[in-house]
Amino acid sequence: MSTLSRRAVLRGLGATVALPLLDAMIPARAAAAARQVRLVCIEMVHGAAGSSAIGMKKNLWAPAATGRSFDLTPTSLRALEPFRDHLTIVSNCDVDPAEPYTASEIGGDHFRSSAVFLTQAHPKQTQGADVQAGISIDQLYAARFGQETPLPSLQLCIEPVDQSGGCGFGYSCVYTDAISWASPTRPLPMIRNPRVVFDELFGVYRSGATQEERRVRRQEDRSILDWVVRSSSRLAATLGPSDRARLGDYLEQVREVERRIQRVEAANGSGEPRDLPEAPAGIPDSFSDHVRLMFDLQLLAFRSDITRVVSFKLGRDNSNRVYPESGFNGPFHNASHHGGREDRVADFARLNAYHAGTIAYLLERLRDTPDGGGTLLDNTVLLYGSPMGDSNQHNHKRVPFFVAGHGGGALEGGVHVKAPNGTPLANVLLTLLHRLGLADVSSFGDSTGALDFSAPAVGG
Amino acid sequence: MLNVAAAVIAIALAADSAPSLTGTWNMGLQGGHVVPVALVLKQEGKTLTGTISMPTQHVGERKDIELTGEFDGGVLKLSGAVDGAAEPTTIDVEGRLQDDGSLAGTLSMIAKETRRIEWTAERLKERKP
Numbered sequence: 001m002s003t004l005s006r007r008a009v010l011r012g013l014g015a016t017v018a019l020p021l022l023d024a025m026i027p028a029r030a031a032a033a034a035r036q037v038r039l040v041c042i043e044m045v046h047g048a049a050g051s052s053a054i055g056m057k058k059n060l061w062a063p064a065a066t067g068r069s070f071d072l073t074p075t076s077l078r079a080l081e082p083f084r085d086h087l088t089i090v091s092n093c094d095v096d097p098a099e100p101y102t103a104s105e106i107g108g109d110h111f112r113s114s115a116v117f118l119t120q121a122h123p124k125q126t127q128g129a130d131v132q133a134g135i136s137i138d139q140l141y142a143a144r145f146g147q148e149t150p151l152p153s154l155q156l157c158i159e160p161v162d163q164s165g166g167c168g169f170g171y172s173c174v175y176t177d178a179i180s181w182a183s184p185t186r187p188l189p190m191i192r193n194p195r196v197v198f199d200e201l202f203g204v205y206r207s208g209a210t211q212e213e214r215r216v217r218r219q220e221d222r223s224i225l226d227w228v229v230r231s232s233s234r235l236a237a238t239l240g241p242s243d244r245a246r247l248g249d250y251l252e253q254v255r256e257v258e259r260r261i262q263r264v265e266a267a268n269g270s271g272e273p274r275d276l277p278e279a280p281a282g283i284p285d286s287f288s289d290h291v292r293l294m295f296d297l298q299l300l301a302f303r304s305d306i307t308r309v310v311s312f313k314l315g316r317d318n319s320n321r322v323y324p325e326s327g328f329n330g331p332f333h334n335a336s337h338h339g340g341r342e343d344r345v346a347d348f349a350r351l352n353a354y355h356a357g358t359i360a361y362l363l364e365r366l367r368d369t370p371d372g373g374g375t376l377l378d379n380t381v382l383l384y385g386s387p388m389g390d391s392n393q394h395n396h397k398r399v400p401f402f403v404a405g406h407g408g409g410a411l412e413g414g415v416h417v418k419a420p421n422g423t424p425l426a427n428v429l430l431t432l433l434h435r436l437g438l439a440d441v442s443s444f445g446d447s448t449g450a451l452d453f454s455a456p457a458v459g460g
Numbered sequence: 461m462l463n464v465a466a467a468v469i470a471i472a473l474a475a476d477s478a479p480s481l482t483g484t485w486n487m488g489l490q491g492g493h494v495v496p497v498a499l500v501l502k503q504e505g506k507t508l509t510g511t512i513s514m515p516t517q518h519v520g521e522r523k524d525i526e527l528t529g530e531f532d533g534g535v536l537k538l539s540g541a542v543d544g545a546a547e548p549t550t551i552d553v554e555g556r557l558q559d560d561g562s563l564a565g566t567l568s569m570i571a572k573e574t575r576r577i578e579w580t581a582e583r584l585k586e587r588k589p
Contacts, residue, residue: 075582102484102584106584107515109496166520167520168519318519393493
């Protein structure tokens with residue numbers, strides 16, 4: 001049996017389907033095992049109830065105990081309990097670059113915060129094309145370790161991010177809509193439509209098919225796998241039994257995701273009233289359906305090594321979206337302005353728990369996917385958080401944040417680290433960069449130094 | 461004679477050490493939630509002039525309102541008319557300097573009806589963007 005290239009693909013007319021890691025790819029597999037840590041950066045807006053005075057007292061975000069014996073029960077992270085050994089919760093950090101620096105910036109928190117989350121840089125107040133922030137952590141990683149994959153990185157989002165010009169308080173909408181910055185002046189567009197992501201991953205755009213041809217093919221309700229059936233049969237015939245099973249399982253996963261997208265497109269094209277009338281047909285009206293679809297696409301991208309870096313924006317500042325599946329029916333932005341009232345803080349915490357709980361789906365899928373000598377979760381660093389702290393105050397202190405995954409052994413997990421008061425979140429991101437193999441990066445944003453994730457508890 | 465000179469010096473020192481409100485203040489209007497607004501003040505003697513940037517009904521927009529008043533005995537009083545309002549509207553800002561250097565007080569929007577909002581303010585650490 002000859003060695004298969006890690007970059008081998010199933011090729012057909014109008015599609016290119018990358019392959020999962022197979023035994024036949026050894027020694028590519030051995031090389032891949034040395035450095036294949038995936039990075040997922042997820043941003044949610046509006047801070048967390050746990051960053052308010054009442055919320056801190058009640059441990060609505062971070063657990064009371066530091067170290068390893070933490071209890072997630074009262075926190076918004078309780079749905080992540082099955083993955084506690086993979087969690088590194090870092091609390092009590094501030095995002096000072098999101099604070100106002102001048103009089104004209106006061107009040108503009110919602111319009112600049114997202115640009116700060118992954119860059120930890122203070123955005124220049126402008127509505128023009130002369131935007132400026134900093135290079136984001138995902139792009140630093142992609143520049144170093146993402147160049148050998150077909151897509152260096154993937155930028156995804158849930159809410160509409162297609163506004164142009166100024167969004168408010170003299171800030172360009174780009175600051176509100178983009179979290180990934182390839183350079184301090186180059187924000188990267190985010191993809192909202194799962195269909196677009198699917199076609200991007202499976203080479204439909206690179207196939208040269210026109211927009212009209214792609215539309216006609218979608219209407220035929222056929223699978224992308226139909227286009228590569230000959231290629232996959234030929235390959236399967238050359239593989240051993242375990243690789244054949246692995247390939248079959250992977251292609252079934254591709255097909256299953258494609259079916260879900262087709263079902264959404266059919267339902268949304270039926271003429272029935274939609275919850276999101278402005279959204280393209282490929283976008284599910286349900287938040288959790290949309291998020292799960294995006295997570296499954298990320299999983300496929302990682303399995304096939306199309307990319308190793310994803311940034312994912314779950315919300316948009318000032319959004320008043322309602323999340324009925326959370327058990328609370330109040331609008332998001334209004335709920336974040338809880339006025340410090342205990343009952344309203346509790347309602348907002350339910351939204352936070354629901355949002356953070358969606359991550360469990362991806363963690364489970366990553367944990368159940370073999371990768372190298374372990375699982376994809378073992379070889380992933382997933383960070384989740386918000387650049388805002390107490391949204392009722394519009395401040396950026398004690399922001400909600402956690403990391404999941406072992407990062408190929410870079411993170412021990414199973415720990416809650418409470419940083420000393422005033423610690424920049426940038427210190428955490430700098431530490432992650434070091435653990436991810438960018439040890440030569442000496443500073444990041446407003447960092448003052450790396451943070452010891454196994455540091456003794458400060459406070460309690 | 462010496463006593464008079466000492467008294468003059470003491471008064472001068474006291475005047476010099478009296479806190480000036482000149483600068484930018486990050487003011488939080490305590491409505492249903494805290495709305496941050498910029499209050500920029502200039503103090504000359506007891507006289508205060510300044511600008512408050514009030515949010516409008518349109519998300520992300522604000523309107524600058526010129527204020528004049530005074531700061532005496534730790535108490536500030538400012539007032540200004542809202543240009544272009546549908547009905548004549550005045551904004552009164554009253555407050556007191558707190559021991560920790562912050563300000564706190566009440567803002568009144570006076571039109572046909574008067575609406576009062578509690579506020580606190582901290583001096584903005586102005587930095588180069």
